[in-house]
Amino acid sequence: MRPSPDPDRHPVPRLLAAAVFAATISFAIDAGAAEKLAIQPKFAAVGHFHEGLAPAMEDGRWGFIDRNGEWVVEPTYEAVLAGADGRFGVRRDGNWGYINSVGRLVIEPQYDDAQAFSDGVAAVESGGRWGYISPLGATAIPFIYDRATPREAGFAFVRIAEHWGVVDRLGRFQDFYSASAPVDIAPLSDGMAVAAMPDGSVAFLTLYDAPIGLWDRTILKARSFSEGLAAVSFAKNRWQYLTKDGELAFSQTFGGARDFSQGVAPVMQKGKWGYVDKRGQMVLRPTYDAAYSFNEGYAVVREGTARGFLKIDAGGKISAFVAPRFEDVFRFQEGLAPVKVGGLWGFLGAEKAGAEQEIRGVAEIYPE
Numbered sequence: 001m002r003p004s005p006d007p008d009r010h011p012v013p014r015l016l017a018a019a020v021f022a023a024t025i026s027f028a029i030d031a032g033a034a035e036k037l038a039i040q041p042k043f044a045a046v047g048h049f050h051e052g053l054a055p056a057m058e059d060g061r062w063g064f065i066d067r068n069g070e071w072v073v074e075p076t077y078e079a080v081l082a083g084a085d086g087r088f089g090v091r092r093d094g095n096w097g098y099i100n101s102v103g104r105l106v107i108e109p110q111y112d113d114a115q116a117f118s119d120g121v122a123a124v125e126s127g128g129r130w131g132y133i134s135p136l137g138a139t140a141i142p143f144i145y146d147r148a149t150p151r152e153a154g155f156a157f158v159r160i161a162e163h164w165g166v167v168d169r170l171g172r173f174q175d176f177y178s179a180s181a182p183v184d185i186a187p188l189s190d191g192m193a194v195a196a197m198p199d200g201s202v203a204f205l206t207l208y209d210a211p212i213g214l215w216d217r218t219i220l221k222a223r224s225f226s227e228g229l230a231a232v233s234f235a236k237n238r239w240q241y242l243t244k245d246g247e248l249a250f251s252q253t254f255g256g257a258r259d260f261s262q263g264v265a266p267v268m269q270k271g272k273w274g275y276v277d278k279r280g281q282m283v284l285r286p287t288y289d290a291a292y293s294f295n296e297g298y299a300v301v302r303e304g305t306a307r308g309f310l311k312i313d314a315g316g317k318i319s320a321f322v323a324p325r326f327e328d329v330f331r332f333q334e335g336l337a338p339v340k341v342g343g344l345w346g347f348l349g350a351e352k353a354g355a356e357q358e359i360r361g362v363a364e365i366y367p368e
Contacts, residue, residue: 038336039069041346048333049347050083051101056345064088064103067336069346073103085117087135096124098137107137118150118187130158141171152188155207166207190225192244204230223259226293229278231257231265239267250280259293262312266291266299273301275318284310284318296332298350309337311351322348 043065047055053072056065063075081089087098090109097109098117113125121132121140131143132151145167147159154169164182165175182195185205193205202222221233229241229249239257241249254276256268264275264283273291275284290302291310298321299310308324309332328340335350 036349037339037341037346038067038349039065039347041339041341041344042069043345046338046345046347047080047082048330048338049336050088050334051086052334053083053088053101053103054336054347055080055083055088062090064099073099081114081116083116085120085122085135087117087122089114089116089122098122098135106135107133115148115150119152119154121151123148123150123156132156141167147184149185149193150187153191155188157185157187157193157205186224190228190244192225192230194222194224194230202232223257226259226261227263227278229260229265231259241265249278252276252280258291261293261295262297263316264294264312264318266293277316283316292331296335296350298332298337300329300331309348321351 043056043058044060045057046065049067052067053064055062056071056075057063058075061075062077062080063071064073066072077090077092078094079091081096083101086101087106088101089096089098090105091097091114092109095109096111096114097105098107098114100106111124111126112128115123117135121134123130123132126143129143130145130148131139132141132148134140145158145160149157155166158165158167158173159181160173160175162181163175164185165173167173182197182203182205184196186194188207191206195203195205197203200220202219204219204222204225217234219232219234220236223231225244229243231239232242233239237255239254240252241257241260243249254267254269255271256266256273258266260278264277266273267276267286269286272286273288274282274286275291277283288301288303290300292300294310294312297311297313299312301308301310301324303324305327306324307326307329309321309329310318311321312318326339326341327343329348330338332350336347337350338345339348
């Protein structure tokens with residue numbers, strides 16, 4: 001399976017001023033709810049659940065399982081894509097097609113390359129050109145592009161020769177990036193997109209605008225906007241947060257920073273990771289060797305080589321869900337998180353089954 005574009009385990013990868021509050025974290029764990037594995041470890045690799053189906057690998061081939069860990073589609077595929085919009089990309093004999101969320105092949109493998117569905121279409125490559133198809137395989141936007149990003153909110157960034165532009169739902173192309181053409185562009189996130197520029201810097205793009213740097217300072221690295229803020233680096237190992245107006249959200253500087261989610265973001269200070277709120281106040285002091293953004297109320301953390309989960313309540317209080325003990329984990333999706341035990345993968349269940357299904361493919365330029 002192709003790696004997820006965000007590392008939020010998922011890996012897979014969003015200060016001077018105010019008084020800093022260091023929250024105390026309790027490690028009391030409800031063994032009956034938190035550590036009960038919903039699906040026992042028995043797979044060589046797994047992916048996230050989408051609409052009740054998840055990719056799983058056995059004997060070097062990918063198939064799909066249900067929430068009980070039973071095979072819905074026997075392992076037959078060479079590779080798979082993350083599920084979205086009721087579809088999973090699958091590769092057979094070197095060609096890509098798609099199955100639906102009940103395991104039925106709905107688009108025969110025929111494409112040279114493919115991306116996950118997003119906003120009702122999927123970017124696919126055929127004969128060296130990219131276009132977009134509908135969930136049933138009809139051509140939605142012709143195969144005329146050299147590059148194509150997933151569509152978000154009705155728009156996608158595409159390239160013809162050296163000309164980057166935007167294509168809308170009707171396939172209308174607006175060329176406006178030829179003067180200072182980016183090397184690469186991530187999909188829209190929160191109305192903005194991260195672009196890698198020819199000089200090695202990073203810029204943010206908005207629809208129908210030329211690349212903008214947001215400030216007269218060179219941005220070396222950046223993550224996509226999330227909840228109105230983006231982590232950016234103006235100097236090595238010095239990360240801050242920008243608003244969409246190009247202003248600093250707060251003055252604190254961090255050794256590393258990830259996306260905001262549920263009002264908080266993982267940040268690194270003195271080699272350890274904790275969480276900061278949108279005022280720049282530390283809501284969980286840096287304790288972990290790695291920490292990632294929350295999803296469905298849970299976040300992955302790492303101590304040494306062991307990984308576990310935190311949880312956050314409606315009031316923003318962070319507490320432990322499962323202390324670091326797993327060999328590897330990925331983020332929660334649809335109330336289940338892949339966990340690795342004894343070299344094999346299974347799934348850990350959330351406290352409440354059927355958690356919200358927030359599935360968003362975001363390409364990012366990651367912090368070190």
